[in-house]
Amino acid sequence: MRLLLINPNISVSVTALIEAEARRSAQPGTALTAVTAPFGVAYIETRFEALIGASAVAELAGTHASGHDAVVIAAFGDPGLMALREVLPMPVVGLTEAALMSAGQLGRRFSIIAISQRIGAWYRECVESYGMGSRLVSIRSLSQPLRDVGAIQQAHCDGLVALARQAVREDGADVIVLAGAPLAGLARQVKALLPVPVVDGVSSAVVQAQALVALNTGRAMEGSFAAPPAKPHTGLSAAVAALLQPGGIQTR
Amino acid sequence: MRLLLINPNISVSVTALIEAEARRSAQPGTALTAVTAPFGVAYIETRFEALIGASAVAELAGTHASGHDAVVIAAFGDPGLMALREVLPMPVVGLTEAALMSAGQLGRRFSIIAISQRIGAWYRECVESYGMGSRLVSIRSLSQPLRDVGAIQQAHCDGLVALARQAVREDGADVIVLAGAPLAGLARQVKALLPVPVVDGVSSAVVQAQALVALNTGRAMEGSFAAPPAKPHTGLSAAVAALLQPGGIQTR
């Protein structure tokens, strides 16, 4: 199985974290391709940054998706996920959606632990757009300004664990979701410190991608996830144009 | 007052429809700037096409917004609306949101009449994202394949009126929303044929933009619509970079 991991941000250090956790989570025979946004911001906290990230995801998917069995959009908030699902012939998985679908099978209500206050509104809207808002009891966040996003795990591990414990004891969370690609891999390090299951976005996305590839349900030819109807376009990059062209991207 | 009208699609004929209806709807002293997407598709029906459109909106806003009092994103589905609202210092209005906020004051439950079956899912998700899903009783759509999007009003006027009547009599709509920039201006032509108020997206956006400019509430300095926190970026166009730069865009 071949998975394409798309980091919608420009942070190469975060791509490394993503790839390492994906490697730890994937089945032995799975090959991974990890790519980094050629343009964009250091990390996505807002809707406008997500707009930029979604554009980078399209560019990377159009360039690299062919020959893979599934694609992972490796940022929380899942920029471009529903859009890419229309134009790619293989399963497309997002960190938030995959984490929610995993967490949903481990308990009933969950909390998201996030790396900044600002990021919370975007995460909440993402959860609500999946119809899972009634199961989200809280989003708790670090309050310090972020400096080195690639080193945030080390710098703030204790603070993140404390927030997770509060979410369990004060908010009634059955499951904790550690949110954000910069936290990739932290869940397996801190799980012994927490009294409820802890879910990581990257590993959830990898196991869910594997699950969907195994189900092998085929792609939509009708309905709202079929390829967009043919129509004139202009000025698109070759990568984006390939996504709109029937057969432009081939699954493995 | 100066309004920037952004057509997120490449159809110059639709830009002309938008500008003409905006002219009919605006107060006498209002100046209009209408711009067309430099890249993209002929019209947006799907989430992926909306991703492309949102990117074009950002490009156009970064280039043209300075010196205007408000910006109108002139496509139904409001591509990029919430994102632009974070980075522009003036009100940003979308056709769908403005139509819903107008329709909401004319009745309780509304139906959307749309130009294609495929477009319905995207519209529904847009309405739900505004928390107005409980007031949407139906989306009814033309079932023929679209040919000339700039001439759809003439070609399908009768069909659209018939759908609207069905929405009133079978679905219980109190208000009809004629959806899609290609239908700009149709509402004022057909209102005598329909038994309930009919709302047009472009005219709603213009009057709502005027309303927000009159309220003059100032922009968010905190909360989830403040400008994104400063952080490294790379590879962005000058227009998009201007949107991220404090003071990069100036209101009039």
Added chain:
Amino acid sequence: MRLLLINPNISVSVTALIEAEARRSAQPGTALTAVTAPFGVAYIETRFEALIGASAVAELAGTHASGHDAVVIAAFGDPGLMALREVLPMPVVGLTEAALMSAGQLGRRFSIIAISQRIGAWYRECVESYGMGSRLVSIRSLSQPLRDVGAIQQAHCDGLVALARQAVREDGADVIVLAGAPLAGLARQVKALLPVPVVDGVSSAVVQAQALVALNTGRAMEGSFAAPPAKPHTGLSAAVAALLQPGGIQTR
């Protein structure tokens, strides 16, 4: 354009506040008629007081609405709004609904700042009845007993600003709604003190009324906002009977 402003309460001092803010908000050529309830209570805090206020609104509308382009029900909680919309041939706007529709275009989630604890339940039910409950993050209220409702702005300005700041920082409000006709005009005085847009009910109602008049969508002849079916009645005042009589009220 001629607007009728109906104060559903007996407080003449509040009518003056309403009229002054309406004058500041309206377009130059707009004429205003402000009327005060001939019976009722000093200000509405509860459902029963709203029942009385709704009755006064009907009386005033039946007496004064003819010859106006739109009617504003100038109390938060919008007593009688949906009822009047059935029987008046011109747009009818309520302070709460207009404020929500304006606030909804400036951010995603809003808080209401209110003048008494007791008033909160009635406001919440009003917001929920419009389907906007998912966007209301909090209602924060003054806790002191109210004395002179016409002077509450001066007496409690600092407290109201403090509540609004808490709503932004603790509740996550993107927009603040200053609720209650007695606060008419306060928003424009305190907006520099608050980090997010602040919406006032009276000015919102005026600009929304202007917007609806400009849209000129016509009135409902079918559906749930058409005039009530003819049927016997008895004992009604001349004003209320006029509302039930076809053509009893004429728009300008």
Added chain:
Amino acid sequence: MRLLLINPNISVSVTALIEAEARRSAQPGTALTAVTAPFGVAYIETRFEALIGASAVAELAGTHASGHDAVVIAAFGDPGLMALREVLPMPVVGLTEAALMSAGQLGRRFSIIAISQRIGAWYRECVESYGMGSRLVSIRSLSQPLRDVGAIQQAHCDGLVALARQAVREDGADVIVLAGAPLAGLARQVKALLPVPVVDGVSSAVVQAQALVALNTGRAMEGSFAAPPAKPHTGLSAAVAALLQPGGIQTR
């Protein structure tokens, strides 16, 4: 036990239907007082007519409630119910609410069978205001214009039964609610013709009033159903003023 039955409409023939069904439903020792609106319309189909009816309910309650153990507002849609509950010291029951609370214990999802198309919107909003909208699968209505509201049971019995059967077989209703005081008593006549439990508003209101009197939970001294805070008023009828005066109405 003494129950006050308030008909918010002017139809004396409907008051007779209400009283007869209440008599059939009440415990042997229960005394009934049935009163008819001194002003208003023949029957309530719309929000504006409900506004008038709510005003009549207040007038009648202020005049007649003293000395009763509970009050029944005997129109579907429950005009004035929440308002009266603030000012009366005894339980106040509405036909719709009581029917829903009874139906809710006989099945999960219910349909309302109504006497006119127009009446449906008002009923739906009433059900939704009680938070029970998710359990309402349909409202089905007679489509003929109503003539003699006091004779509608005889004239339309077959049509109403047919609508109820459709609601069970096509909409999935577990319980049928026959709506409207003019149908009082029909449920017990047609229950053998229907395959699911059938609930009548008047009998539900009577048994629920008896249930609440038996519970004897006392009235609210705080919270949103306590009496309105004292404040100036003017121009109110003696009956309405009595409702606002502490101790103005005495339970038995």
Added chain:
Amino acid sequence: MRLLLINPNISVSVTALIEAEARRSAQPGTALTAVTAPFGVAYIETRFEALIGASAVAELAGTHASGHDAVVIAAFGDPGLMALREVLPMPVVGLTEAALMSAGQLGRRFSIIAISQRIGAWYRECVESYGMGSRLVSIRSLSQPLRDVGAIQQAHCDGLVALARQAVREDGADVIVLAGAPLAGLARQVKALLPVPVVDGVSSAVVQAQALVALNTGRAMEGSFAAPPAKPHTGLSAAVAALLQPGGIQTR
């Protein structure tokens, strides 16, 4: 009238509390049969314990229901309620549902006061399953470990009253529901200490059972509460098999 009271737990002391409060609440001529689970746990706090309790309820209902007019499942959380309603020919009432339906007619928003923290999640899911989640403002619970469940009223009366007051003043509850069969009868003792109506599960269930028996609506022959379609079964106890057999249980 004959009511069967089923305690789904093995605590004979709680059965005594249930029966005593039912006796105080029932009409004079009502006969009560109170039975205790032959297997199970001391009290139900969790979903798994509720599964066991539901099984005991089925066993007891199959053995004892014949000859009664209604059945009360006398544990909060209503284990087995919807299931039993399919197979019993008489009304089946649960403590939670009956308390909510009573509370719903005394105010708009309610809080549940519970005897343990752990029990809260199960209660919340129960309330939400009835579609009443929007009216539940809080669940407040004792935090001490439970020892003698039959003596919890005496041991924790003050703490429970304090929680109820907090629910009114901090959470905005209009009505208090004292939850759990071990609190049967406490409401009538503490109602003078609380500023809003207080609802007890056992007395609510009794008066609601009486109300449903009085309505005499007949049982479902179609829809989702009709008896399960005939099909092979094996290994069931005689009591459970009787529930599945047409005519296996007879109402009085």
Added chain:
Amino acid sequence: MRLLLINPNISVSVTALIEAEARRSAQPGTALTAVTAPFGVAYIETRFEALIGASAVAELAGTHASGHDAVVIAAFGDPGLMALREVLPMPVVGLTEAALMSAGQLGRRFSIIAISQRIGAWYRECVESYGMGSRLVSIRSLSQPLRDVGAIQQAHCDGLVALARQAVREDGADVIVLAGAPLAGLARQVKALLPVPVVDGVSSAVVQAQALVALNTGRAMEGSFAAPPAKPHTGLSAAVAALLQPGGIQTR
């Protein structure tokens, strides 16, 4: 990896279908134990039958779960799922929940195709209890009475495919869920006949169980999915008692 597959019904032929599809879906090294309910009904269509099935699930889990890595409750409607998740130390997966979590990552809105009309209400309540009701557009069902549940795939394949196509074209389903263990394996046979992805419960449960085992998140020690607090019990079978005993069941 060792999976325990629990058929909550007594139909050995269905257990064989479940095991065969699980074998086709599982990774090569996965060992399967399939067990059949020792008591119960032929197949579950109603809430009461689900109560019986949940009891059988507890019995089987208490007897067989030790030594497995995950447990699959192999009936649609997931009888006992949330309850077992409290008492088992390994992941517990249900057919419905797993299918929804898989379907949720393949599209936005889904339809369930079911084997009987009666079964629909129970399925709908199950979906709603997971908070996914807003994504369910329809349940379509065979209308013929069921005879041989083990042979239903062959007998009704064409009818099921026709229902699925209607769900796509008339209801707007993006994904089809073929519901019920008796349909295990049908999805892979008919997927070429359907225009959208088709999800099977058994294969979804197997791949989701594998995903959760791979995530290895540990079990809840606090919150609402921790083991029930210790308390007296009596009369329980050895299997159920083992589930309540700390360490009574051991993961592999």
